[in-house]
Amino acid sequence: MLKTKELTKTFSRQSQTFAAVDHVDFSINGGDFCVITGPSGCGKSTFFHLICGITRGDDGEILFDREAIHTYSDKQLAQLRATKISYIMQGDSLLPNFTVLENICLPHQLSGFGDELEEKAMELLREFGLENMAHEYPSNLSGGERRRVAIARAFVHEPKLVVADEPTSDLDEENTAIILDHFQRQAKSGKAILVSTHDMSCLRPGVIHYVMRKGVIRKA
Amino acid sequence: MKKTVVQTMALKNLQRRPVRSWCMIFFVFMLAASLFLSTVLVDSMKDGLEKTANRMGADIIVVPKEYERDMADSLFLGEMCSFTFDRSWIEPISSLEGVKAASPQLYMESLAASCCSSETQLIAFDPETDFIVSSWLSDNGISTPKRGEMIIGNLIRPEVAGEIRFFDQTYKVVGQLEKTGTNYDVCVFMTYETAQDIMSSPRWLETFGSNPDASRLVSSLMIRTEAGADFKTIARTINYSLADDCPVAAYTTNGIMTDAMKTVNSMSGYSVILLSLISILVIAALVCIFTITINERTREFGVLSSLGAGSGKLSGIVLTEGMLIGLAGGLIGSLFAAAVVLIFGSTIVTLLEIPKLHSELGYLLLLTVKCLGLSLLVSIAASLYSAWKINRSHLDALIKGEEL
Incomplete structure (x- = not known):
């Protein structure tokens, strides 16, 4: 489904250039649940930004369903994120002015999806035990509830690949388990799930574990 | 939607x-x-x-000297003004080349009339020579007032319908003008004969100390020029060439409005x-x-x-x-x-x-x-x-x- 070849991204800091992502060869297929662990600053978020088309690499290739998406225009990449690759960013990513249900549906409706998303959104909220929160605003939700809403938003439009940047950070065991259970169910249904974490409880049986250090990804 | x-x-x-x-x-x-x-x-x-400029209908207005400011105030702001010169000056002015018509008007201040809480401007005109008031009357479907009759502006509301009192005398109201939004709305129009009746009234004498001959008094002489005539030249002639002791000043209506x-x-x-x-x-x-x-x-x-x-x-x-x-x-x-x-x-x-x-x-x-x-x-x-x-x-x- 997604494959990177020699993917490289360099940054300059204090007049020195360093590779945040250094010639990375990586692949993930439908049904895979991959977890990347590694210390802070090792390049996990940059790698995720690259494969989601949020930032552009300096070198290498990114193939999604055999298409070289690193050559896509900004508009094509936005379309790809709107339909096939879903990105869950670190921390709180809910829109404060919209209710839970609106948070899940409106961003996708902005990209062309219709009202049918609402039914699917309610299904996901039921699955996460948040059906009574559908019309609440994010300020009335706990951290764990907010994270679950963000995850529901990432899955509501049935993308092929979901990329989650530290989705369980700062969460208690119960919330972590709810989220990981969901990821596993989604992987079993054929989606590709790619997660970065420091949380070793994510390394469940069946999970493909990668380690990233200084911009280089290796299978654990 | x-x-x-x-x-x-x-x-x-x-x-x-x-x-x-x-x-x-x-x-x-x-x-x-x-x-x-x-x-x-x-x-x-x-x-x-x-509106005021259009309603004036005259190309030149002749008023007593030094009264231009009062004239403009009267026309635009609705302020009262009362100034006159002698009728004898009409003849030399109306015989000037380029003058097509000249008609005198007399402005009088009323005492608080029965109709109004404030003073009202009384305007007498000469129906025989008039080319301004008559045309408004005709526009409003009102015939020229006779002696003892008056035409009132739109904002004047007499206490008794069809009647209005000035200086303790009652006059017949024979018409009311449409609203103009100018001071004409609070004016009362009449002929010189009616004006004379007002000026001859005991109350006038009591108030002003004399009963003047209205027929001799002119507050303003409205002049319409011949087509193609240069009204600025005519105004200059009145101002500088009529007579050394000429007590009047001529202003083009444009000039009065200019300031x-x-x-x-x-x-x-x-x-x-x-x-x-x-x-x-x-x-x-x-x-x-x-x-x-x-x-x-x-x-x-x-x-x-x-x-x-x-x-x-x-x-x-x-x-x-x-x-x-x-x-x-x-x-x-x-x-x-x-x-x-x-x-x-x-x-x-x-x-x-x-x-x-x-x-x-x-x-x-x-x-x-x-x-x-x-x-x-x-x-x-x-x-x-x-x-x-x-x-x-x-x-x-x-x-x-x-x-x-």
């Missing part, structure tokens, strides 16, 4: 930030209300002058400058508020963008927010200003000493549309900068919440 997702999101963003939204709406409100009120004032002043028109025009110019400054200030204030707000919302836009929203949609949200603020501020400002005009119109007329304030529904509606248009334009212009900033920002910078 179903709202688009962009409209829904923009509206929700404004509703959920009421303080910020109302602050921005207030700026636009100030702009719209200022534009509305200043336009009404300047238009009303110009219109008052133009007043100049004042109104400069007011109009000042109001344009003031409105331009207000517009610039409002744009600057809105640009600042939008920029601050957008910088606080970079992560929000980053989230939307990471979920596939294109920069066009993000800019669309910002521009729609600007448009909604413009619409709300423009509408509230215009409606507020219209309400001020409708409710406090007469107070404004009194305070500013103008004949009439424009308050016709069609005019107010058209002005509302204009103010709404400007408010929209200003708000969209202010939000354009933020939209442009979002458009050129890198997505990863938005996600990280970096300052734009």
Whole structure:
């Protein structure tokens, strides 16, 4: 489904250039649940930004369903994120002015999806035990509830690949388990799930574990 | 009509930030209300002058020397004036080359008449030579008054229908003019014979100490020139070549109006400058508020963008927010200003000493549309900068919440 070849991204800091992502060869297929662990600053978020088309690499290739998406225009990449690759960013990513249900549906409706998303959104909220929160605003939700809403938003439009940047950070065991259970169910249904974490409880049986250090990804 | 997702999101963003939204709406409100009120004032002043000039119907007015200021005040502001010269000067003036017709008018101050709480301007005219009042009467379907009869202006309300009292004598009201919005609305017209009756009354004698011969008195001589005649030359002839002891001065109607028109025009110019400054200030204030707000919302836009929203949609949200603020501020400002005009119109007329304030529904509606248009334009212009900033920002910078 997604494959990177020699993917490289360099940054300059204090007049020195360093590779945040250094010639990375990586692949993930439908049904895979991959977890990347590694210390802070090792390049996990940059790698995720690259494969989601949020930032552009300096070198290498990114193939999604055999298409070289690193050559896509900004508009094509936005379309790809709107339909096939879903990105869950670190921390709180809910829109404060919209209710839970609106948070899940409106961003996708902005990209062309219709009202049918609402039914699917309610299904996901039921699955996460948040059906009574559908019309609440994010300020009335706990951290764990907010994270679950963000995850529901990432899955509501049935993308092929979901990329989650530290989705369980700062969460208690119960919330972590709810989220990981969901990821596993989604992987079993054929989606590709790619997660970065420091949380070793994510390394469940069946999970493909990668380690990233200084911009280089290796299978654990 | 179903709202688009962009409209829904923009509206929700404004509703959920009421303080910020109302602050921005207030700026636009100030702009719209200022534009509305200043336009009404300047238009009303110009219109008052133009109506007066059109109603005068004379090319040249001859009045006693040094009375030009009183004349203009009388015509435009509705102030009372009472000045005369002797009838003997009519003949030499009307025989000048280029003078087609010349008709005298006599202005008298009334005491508080039964009709009015204040003094009323009494105007006597000569039906045989008149070419001004008669044509208004004819426009209003009123025949020329006879001795003892009067025509009243539109705002005069006699206590007894069909009758009006001046200097303790009762006169018959034979017609009322349509509203002009000028001081003519509070004038009473009559022939010289009726004027003589008033001046011969015991009450007049008691008040002014003598009973003058009205037929000898002229307050103003209205002159209409021949087609093609140069009325400026005729006015100069009256002023400089008629006689050394000539007690009259001739003014072209254009000339009498010039000073007043100049004042109104400069007011109009000042109001344009003031409105331009207000517009610039409002744009600057809105640009600042939008920029601050957008910088606080970079992560929000980053989230939307990471979920596939294109920069066009993000800019669309910002521009729609600007448009909604413009619409709300423009509408509230215009409606507020219209309400001020409708409710406090007469107070404004009194305070500013103008004949009439424009308050016709069609005019107010058209002005509302204009103010709404400007408010929209200003708000969209202010939000354009933020939209442009979002458009050129890198997505990863938005996600990280970096300052734009």
